Amino acid sequence: MGLEPDAKVEEAGGEHPPALRATPFEGGLVGALRAIPFAGGYFRIAGASERGARLFFAACASTSMLIVLLIFLFLFKEAVPFVSKPGLSDLAGTRWVPVSFQHELFGILPLVLGSLLVTLLASVLAIPFGVGAAIYIAELARPAEREFLKPCIEMLAAIPSVVLGFFGLVVLAPLVKAVFHLSTGLTALSGAILLALMAAPTIISIAEDAIRSVPRSYREASLAMGATHMQTVWKVTTPAALSGIVAAVMLGMGRVVGETMAVLMVTGNAAMMTLSPFDSVRTMTATIAAEMGEVTFGSTHYQALFWVGITLLFATFILNMVAQRVLRKYQRS
Amino acid sequence: MNKRNLLDNLGLWTFRIIAYSVVGAVAYILLDIVVKGAPSIHWDFLSSPPRKSGAAGGIFPAILGTVYLTSGAMLVAFPLGMASAIYLSEYARQGRFTRAIRLAIITLSGVPSIVFGLFGLGLFVLFFGFGASILSGCLTLACMILPTIIVASEEALRAVPQYLREGSLALGAGPWQTIRKNVLPYAIPGMVTGSILGIGRAAGETAPILLTAAAFYLPRLPKSALDPCMALPYHLYVLATQHPSADQVRPMQYGTAFTLVAIVLFFNVGAILLRAHFRKKYQW
Structure with a gap:
C-alpha cells in the first residue's frame, strides 16, 4: 500500500x-x-x-x-425577420407606437433617450454618494465602523429591484410629486433616485477596493511632508485610485442601464422625446418587460422588442468592456 | 494650524455624512417594509392561496413558486459554477481559451436581467418548447446567477494557500487528487457561502421569470416542472401596478414585499455570518 x-x-x-x-x-x-x-x-x-x-x-x-x-x-x-419587413431604418424613428389601427411605428429613439436620461441622472446622484462613501470606508472609517458599514451596503445590494420599485411607487413618487409640485410623481427623477441606490453598492465596493490598493508608501510620503490626513486623501490617495473609481462608476452605470423592474414601476412609461427629469419616460428595459407579455410571438412588434433587447445588450456590453479595460490597466500599474 | 484642523474636520464630517446617508437610506427602506409589512404576516397569509384576484387570501403559491424556481436554478448553476471555478483556479493556464472564458463570464455578469428573459424566451420557451414553465424559468435564472457563483467560488479556491497544493504535488499526487484532498475541503465552505448570494439574487429577480415562467394567478399548484408557477416578486409587481384597486390592497402588497425581503435577507445575512465564521476558522 x-x-x-x-x-x-x-x-x-x-x-x-x-x-x-x-x-x-x-x-x-x-x-x-x-x-x-x-x-x-x-x-x-x-x-x-x-x-x-x-x-x-x-x-x-x-x-x-x-x-x-x-x-x-x-x-x-x-429579431432578424424585421430587417426585410419593415426594415431596420424604421428603428431609427422618433416615435414608438407599436399598437395602432393605421400605422405602427417602431422608432426606438425615445426609448434610448429615456434610458440615457435616467442613467445619466442616476449617475449624477450616485457618483458623489458612491465615491464619497467608498473614500470614507476605505480611508477614514475606524475598523469597527467599517465592519458595520460594509454589510449595510451589501444589504442594499441584496434588496430585490421589484421591492425598491414598490417602495418608489408608494413612498418616493408621492414625495417627488409634493416636493416639486408636479401632476404625477412617476417621473425620470423618481426612477433615477432608485437607480442611484442600486448603483451605489457596485460603485462603493469596487471604488473602495481601488482606493485600498493604493500603495501605503504614497500615503506615508504625503503625511511625512506634513500634509494632513484629509489633504492626503483628497490630493494623493483619491487621484492615485482615479482609474479604478472611473471603472467602478462605469460598472454601476452598466447595472443602471439594464435595470428593469424599478424603472418600469416608477418612471411613468410614456415614450416621449424629452430631456426633462420631471417628465415621464419609458426606458428600453421597461418597454420589453411591459409589452412582451401582450405581443403575438413572431409579429413585427415582437421582433422590434428583440431589437430593443439587442441595443440594450450592446450598450451594456460596451460599457462593461471599457470598464474592464480601465480596471486591468490600473491593476497592472 | 487651527484653520487646517477646521478644514480637516469639515472634510471628515462631509464624508462621514455621505457614508451614513447611504446607510440611512437602506435603513429607511427596510424599516418602511418591515413596519408596514409585518402586520399582514400571519399563518393564514403564508399558507393559503390568494382570493378575489389578490385582494384577499394569502401568497402560499407564490412562495412555493419562488422556492421551486430558486432551488431549481441553484441545482443547475451551483455544480456548473463550482466546476468552472475549479477549472479557472486550478487547471487553466494563461492562453486564448482561458481568456475567452473570462471574457464570457464578465460579459454574462453584465447582461441585463431582461435580456436574459428574452434569451430564455427564445431558447427555452420557444426553441426547446418547454413553454412558460418552471423548467424554463429555472434554466434562465441559472444562466443569470452562474457568474456570481463562479466568481465567489474562484475567490474561495484562490484563498487556499499554494503550499497545500505544492506539498501534495511534490509527493506525486496528480492535480485532481490534490484538488480533491488538499484544496476542496478547505475551499468548499467559502464556495458555498459565496453561492448563497446567488440564491438571494435568483429569488428576488423578476424580469427573467416575467417572460419565462411566471403567472399572476393559477387556480392550482403546479404539478410538474413544465407547468407555469406564481412567484413572489412577480406577485408583488402585479399587485402594485396592475391591480384595479391598487390602493386598497396595500396591506397585501406590503405583506408580499416583507416576505420577499425576509427570504432574500435571510440568505444574505446567513452568507455574511458564515463567511465571517470561516474567515476566523481558516486563517493561513
Whole structure:
C-alpha cells in the first residue's frame, strides 16, 4: 500500500487539525475505484481519472462561453425577420407606437433617450454618494465602523429591484410629486433616485477596493511632508485610485442601464422625446418587460422588442468592456 | 494650524455624512417594509392561496413558486459554477481559451436581467418548447446567477494557500487528487457561502421569470416542472401596478414585499455570518 499516492497525500495533510482531515469526498466512486484489489489497475484508472477530471472541468467552464454565444444567437434569431419587413431604418424613428389601427411605428429613439436620461441622472446622484462613501470606508472609517458599514451596503445590494420599485411607487413618487409640485410623481427623477441606490453598492465596493490598493508608501510620503490626513486623501490617495473609481462608476452605470423592474414601476412609461427629469419616460428595459407579455410571438412588434433587447445588450456590453479595460490597466500599474 | 484642523474636520464630517446617508437610506427602506409589512404576516397569509384576484387570501403559491424556481436554478448553476471555478483556479493556464472564458463570464455578469428573459424566451420557451414553465424559468435564472457563483467560488479556491497544493504535488499526487484532498475541503465552505448570494439574487429577480415562467394567478399548484408557477416578486409587481384597486390592497402588497425581503435577507445575512465564521476558522 506504500505505493499508493493517496496515502502520501494524507501524510502531507497530516499537520492539520484532525477535524479538517476528513474530506467530504471520501467514499463513493473514488472509494469504489480504490477498492479494486490489484495496484496496477488502480494506477491506470487513476491516470484516466486525472485526464477525465481535467476535461470535465474544462467542459463545465466553457458553458459560460456557450451561454454568451446562445444569447447573441437567439436574440438575433428572433429579431432578424424585421430587417426585410419593415426594415431596420424604421428603428431609427422618433416615435414608438407599436399598437395602432393605421400605422405602427417602431422608432426606438425615445426609448434610448429615456434610458440615457435616467442613467445619466442616476449617475449624477450616485457618483458623489458612491465615491464619497467608498473614500470614507476605505480611508477614514475606524475598523469597527467599517465592519458595520460594509454589510449595510451589501444589504442594499441584496434588496430585490421589484421591492425598491414598490417602495418608489408608494413612498418616493408621492414625495417627488409634493416636493416639486408636479401632476404625477412617476417621473425620470423618481426612477433615477432608485437607480442611484442600486448603483451605489457596485460603485462603493469596487471604488473602495481601488482606493485600498493604493500603495501605503504614497500615503506615508504625503503625511511625512506634513500634509494632513484629509489633504492626503483628497490630493494623493483619491487621484492615485482615479482609474479604478472611473471603472467602478462605469460598472454601476452598466447595472443602471439594464435595470428593469424599478424603472418600469416608477418612471411613468410614456415614450416621449424629452430631456426633462420631471417628465415621464419609458426606458428600453421597461418597454420589453411591459409589452412582451401582450405581443403575438413572431409579429413585427415582437421582433422590434428583440431589437430593443439587442441595443440594450450592446450598450451594456460596451460599457462593461471599457470598464474592464480601465480596471486591468490600473491593476497592472 | 487651527484653520487646517477646521478644514480637516469639515472634510471628515462631509464624508462621514455621505457614508451614513447611504446607510440611512437602506435603513429607511427596510424599516418602511418591515413596519408596514409585518402586520399582514400571519399563518393564514403564508399558507393559503390568494382570493378575489389578490385582494384577499394569502401568497402560499407564490412562495412555493419562488422556492421551486430558486432551488431549481441553484441545482443547475451551483455544480456548473463550482466546476468552472475549479477549472479557472486550478487547471487553466494563461492562453486564448482561458481568456475567452473570462471574457464570457464578465460579459454574462453584465447582461441585463431582461435580456436574459428574452434569451430564455427564445431558447427555452420557444426553441426547446418547454413553454412558460418552471423548467424554463429555472434554466434562465441559472444562466443569470452562474457568474456570481463562479466568481465567489474562484475567490474561495484562490484563498487556499499554494503550499497545500505544492506539498501534495511534490509527493506525486496528480492535480485532481490534490484538488480533491488538499484544496476542496478547505475551499468548499467559502464556495458555498459565496453561492448563497446567488440564491438571494435568483429569488428576488423578476424580469427573467416575467417572460419565462411566471403567472399572476393559477387556480392550482403546479404539478410538474413544465407547468407555469406564481412567484413572489412577480406577485408583488402585479399587485402594485396592475391591480384595479391598487390602493386598497396595500396591506397585501406590503405583506408580499416583507416576505420577499425576509427570504432574500435571510440568505444574505446567513452568507455574511458564515463567511465571517470561516474567515476566523481558516486563517493561513
